[in-house]
Amino acid sequence: MSLTVGSKLINTGRFEYHLLTRKQKGNRAKKVLLVALMLTSLVDMFSMLVCFLLQTFSTTPEIYVANDVKLPEALSGGVVKEAPVLSVTKTALFLDQKEIGSMAKILKSPEPLLKGLEGFKQKWAKENPGKPYPGEINLQADKEMPSTDVAKLMGILNTQQYDVIQLAVLGAQ
Amino acid sequence: MSLRAKKELNNELNLTPFIDLLSTLVCFLLISAVWVTVASMDLKQSHGTEAAAPRESAEMDVTLDGPASATLNLKFAGKAVHKVSFKEESTQALLAKFSETLPQIKKHPALKGALIESVLVSPHQKVTHGEMVSVLDGLRLQGLSNIGIKPTEGK
Incomplete structure (x- = not known):
């Protein structure tokens, strides 16, 4: 679904579209401020982060290293x-x-x-x-x-x- | 008109539980992530009260006289068969010399094909722990295992 805000054509979900159009009906004269979170890029970022962290994941035991010790x-x-x-x-x-x-x-x-x-x-x-x-x-x-x-x-x-x-x-x- | 009456198929993917799952996974992995890789170098320190009888085996004593100088003393059946000293400008240069010389020392004719079974490193007071570990690392990279450190009194 798409919605025109100002001069921009924005892709929206069904629920967002409903909310925005409802608001427009009520206050036709007022400008609508559209705050839509771009979930695609967020999911992309999360997926990449998960892949990187899974690759660096280690199952070997780790030992505590004292702060003052600079290991060779x-x-x-x-x-x-x-x-x-x-x-x-x-x-x-x-x-x-x-x-x-x-x-x-x-x-x-x-x-x-x-x-x-x-x-x-x-x-x-x-x-x-x-x-x-x-x-x-x-x-x-x-x-x-x-x-x-x-x-x-x-x-x-x-x-x-x-x-x-x-x-x-x-x-x- | 008949088309209008039909319900549209909602094919949108519900992202909320997917994002929840990813967030939880990211948090868990970030907490359990290891940022500093600590490895270990095994040293076999022999101990005993009686002197071992000389065996038909090869051993090597490495005396670190300084951060960039060392003496390699090759022994077979308890007897010294080859001795070589190095005096370089840096520990890295010393390690480079080791990588050149050790393959030849391992094939020394006096060893009669025997492998070097153990290496004993005696450090000098001038040598830091980091430099000693670099030398141990160099020896291990040349295929020498069973390395021990001689607890010297410090010259």
């Missing part, structure tokens, strides 16, 4: 696995988002870290009785940190049977 980049990164997360920033260490102290402090006396790691092991043993502990941990370290400090931290993790260390990197999966 790598091309050979794999899929992130679910495991406890140890974040190393320039100022502090976080074990599953709980601050456990500064890097210097932990390297001198790693008791808070060892206690936290032991807690994860005990929790695993309760939830999976009889199964060996997989010893996986996600390590997020800031790219500006000295590599020797990170290596020493890995040594500490190693003493607690955390043998599979997954270094978090920014990558092109």
